[in-house]
Amino acid sequence: MARPRSEEKQRAILEAAIHAVASHGVTAPTTMIAKEAGVAEGTIFRYFPTKDDLLNAVFLHLKQQLRSTMIASDAPADSIEQRARESWNSYVDWGVLDTNASRALNQLSVSDRITAEARVEADALFPELSELAEPHPDSPLADCGSDYYNSVFSALADATIGYVAYHPDRAAACKAAGFTMLWKGMGHP
Amino acid sequence: MARPRSEEKQRAILEAAIHAVASHGVTAPTTMIAKEAGVAEGTIFRYFPTKDDLLNAVFLHLKQQLRSTMIASDAPADSIEQRARESWNSYVDWGVLDTNASRALNQLSVSDRITAEARVEADALFPELSELAEPHPDSPLADCGSDYYNSVFSALADATIGYVAYHPDRAAACKAAGFTMLWKGMGHP
Amino acid sequence: MARPRSEEKQRAILEAAIHAVASHGVTAPTTMIAKEAGVAEGTIFRYFPTKDDLLNAVFLHLKQQLRSTMIASDAPADSIEQRARESWNSYVDWGVLDTNASRALNQLSVSDRITAEARVEADALFPELSELAEPHPDSPLADCGSDYYNSVFSALADATIGYVAYHPDRAAACKAAGFTMLWKGMGHP
Amino acid sequence: MARPRSEEKQRAILEAAIHAVASHGVTAPTTMIAKEAGVAEGTIFRYFPTKDDLLNAVFLHLKQQLRSTMIASDAPADSIEQRARESWNSYVDWGVLDTNASRALNQLSVSDRITAEARVEADALFPELSELAEPHPDSPLADCGSDYYNSVFSALADATIGYVAYHPDRAAACKAAGFTMLWKGMGHP
DNA sequence: TATGAATGAGTATTCATTCAT
DNA sequence: CATGAATGAATACTCATTCAT
DSSP: OOOOSOHHHHHHHHHHHHHHHHHHGGGOOHHHHHHHHTSOGGGHHHHSSSHHHHHHHHHHHHHHHHHHHHHHTOOOOSSHHHHHHHHHHHHHHHHHHOHHHHHHHHHHHHOTTSOHHHHHHHHTTOHHHHHHHOOOTTSGGGGSOTTHHHHHHHHHHHHHHHHHHHOGGGHHHHHHHHHHHHHHHTTOO | OOOOOOHHHHHHHHHHHHHHHHHHGGGOOHHHHHHHHTSOHHHHHHHSSSHHHHHHHHHHHHHHHHHHHHHHTOOOOSSHHHHHHHHHHHHHHHHHHOHHHHHHHHHHHHOTTSOHHHHHHHHTTOHHHHHHHOOOTTSGGGGSOTTHHHHHHHHHHHHHHHHHHHOGGGHHHHHHHHHHHHHHHTTOO | OOOOSOHHHHHHHHHHHHHHHHHHGGGOOHHHHHHHHTSOGGGHHHHSSSHHHHHHHHHHHHHHHHHHHHHHTOOOOSSHHHHHHHHHHHHHHHHHHOHHHHHHHHHHHHOTTSOHHHHHHHHTTOHHHHHHHOOOTTSGGGGSOTTHHHHHHHHHHHHHHHHHHHOGGGHHHHHHHHHHHHHHHTTOO | OOOOOOHHHHHHHHHHHHHHHHHHGGGOOHHHHHHHHTSOHHHHHHHSSSHHHHHHHHHHHHHHHHHHHHHHTOOOOSSHHHHHHHHHHHHHHHHHHOHHHHHHHHHHHHOTTSOHHHHHHHHTTOHHHHHHHOOOTTSGGGGSOTTHHHHHHHHHHHHHHHHHHHOGGGHHHHHHHHHHHHHHHTTOO
């Protein structure tokens, strides 16, 4: 599939897919996505050869979007704790602000239609998480693999996002509590 | 007077469903489940009127299984920390030992085909989690809602189970690290 | 299938089938019929080898029931018109009185699951209709076949029954009008 | 811009449905209809969202067809009797000429899958039947409801069509006899 | 290139019938 | 003989994908 003409149409399809997946899961029919995107049924397949390709593209698109958010908020940080907290905060905020995006990403994350390659590619977007995760020798995480921290980070963040979505008034408390867990869990005092 | 309804067959269907859902998600076709269970397709619907009923039954079955495991390992605990750690350990061990069960439970947990009732019923099986979660006033969790802890517990546990499944040699380290996170996150020193 | 033991059970099945067919058409499931008859699903098939056999039996049963009614009301008639009118009246009354029976018979009459043999057998139950129908040479019916009259008789009667079922207050008028049609149509003055 | 929706295909589906319903009743499977129409099974559902929609469309299609026939034969009539007789004749002729159509219409008419709306719409196609039915005060039909005549008209016509289908040589006699019944039954001398 | 009509394999569910108890 | 559990072919409908326009 050659790069298709309309960048805008591709974007519309992605956005429509996000919305559809958020509300109907990965089984959301392509017809529904097409309708929501304002394109014909067949058009989707000129931009994404199969539905799976589309789903994986959505997955990466969301991860990149999240990535951008985190960079945007990347103020020069005083301390490593500050940087870590800001990563955490922007991650959670992104999910809370754009519920659709967050819900869609959750659905995709657990779906077996997202390939291992896409997952690897997505993880590579967040190198600083790994860096922050670099545990000091006496951290409890020292003997866990390097991406155990990553798993835990997103697991905690997703749980927090999900919870805050239903209890917006507790957003601040939960964000703080979640970060404390992460930070103390790494062996910081 | 007729052939009695077979407890064993019902079990076979549940087990088959677990396996099928673990590897194909909740969209695993009933034909596949039937074949795996060694029964005719129609038989499934004698035991579970609809596929959704089957899925909810599987969900509760797995939760109960998990529950039993945790009770079985419920040694008289010296301290509250000890009790908490044992809950955590047996939860994670269950998932690690029976990967299918754990994967299926994850798929079901995020599926919108599991009813709110089933979820409530499932949560009621783990009252001690809530009790352990009771935060003291100066815990970071104090201002979060009461089930934020629960969300975090399963999120961390599932992440740990998933990770350990791929890195069995690090099981001990990850289990310990995960619990530390949880424990310290609650404000314990 | 040997004549089965319980005459009573056979009757219960027939009655249940009448009710089920009246309200759900010939597609009424055998399980529903069994339940309504208070017998097990399989029992039906000890009395009637197939569902089609059951339906044909119901058809004949209803025709016989109708037949009995008409005989019962068969007072010694003064004139041939009187006899004809009484036939007509008892036929229509039967349908009006037992709506279920009438509805079921209608459903069965138009169903292609009733065999030609059953239809012939049923017609043979009403020989006097044919006799009454014997047209005099100058009747408009003279050149129609002998059972055209029969068809017309039941067509008119069924239409009348159906109409009266919804407009019970007009029963008398419709019965009279229907008979007039029949009688005058035969060339009587 | 895409392939236009084919009027011809819709027609093929309707015709196939008529044929299938005529010979197998309303339970004729959609696969059979599709095969007979020479289209894929899914295609049926592009033209008719559900099978019930298809059945209702077939019902109306047949009524309209019948309607056209009757209009076509609508010569300027000398008398009201002449007009009535021509209505009757063309109705019966239609059924005799196209046995499938007539059989299908009969099946549909008694089916509970034809909606009340469709029936009302169909009746509205034949306003002159109601007009002709307007009974004079001393008609036997005077005290019956206004659509008793309609019921009787179709009942007689269908019976006649059915009979003539098997005895084509008696068509003329039966048509005449049937009309006489109707006409005399209305109190005409 | 975009469209949307056409496709047909795939899905959950039903039901007449069989047969172990 | 009666029961009802088990069966699996059949059914209406869906949907990712193809392809004529």
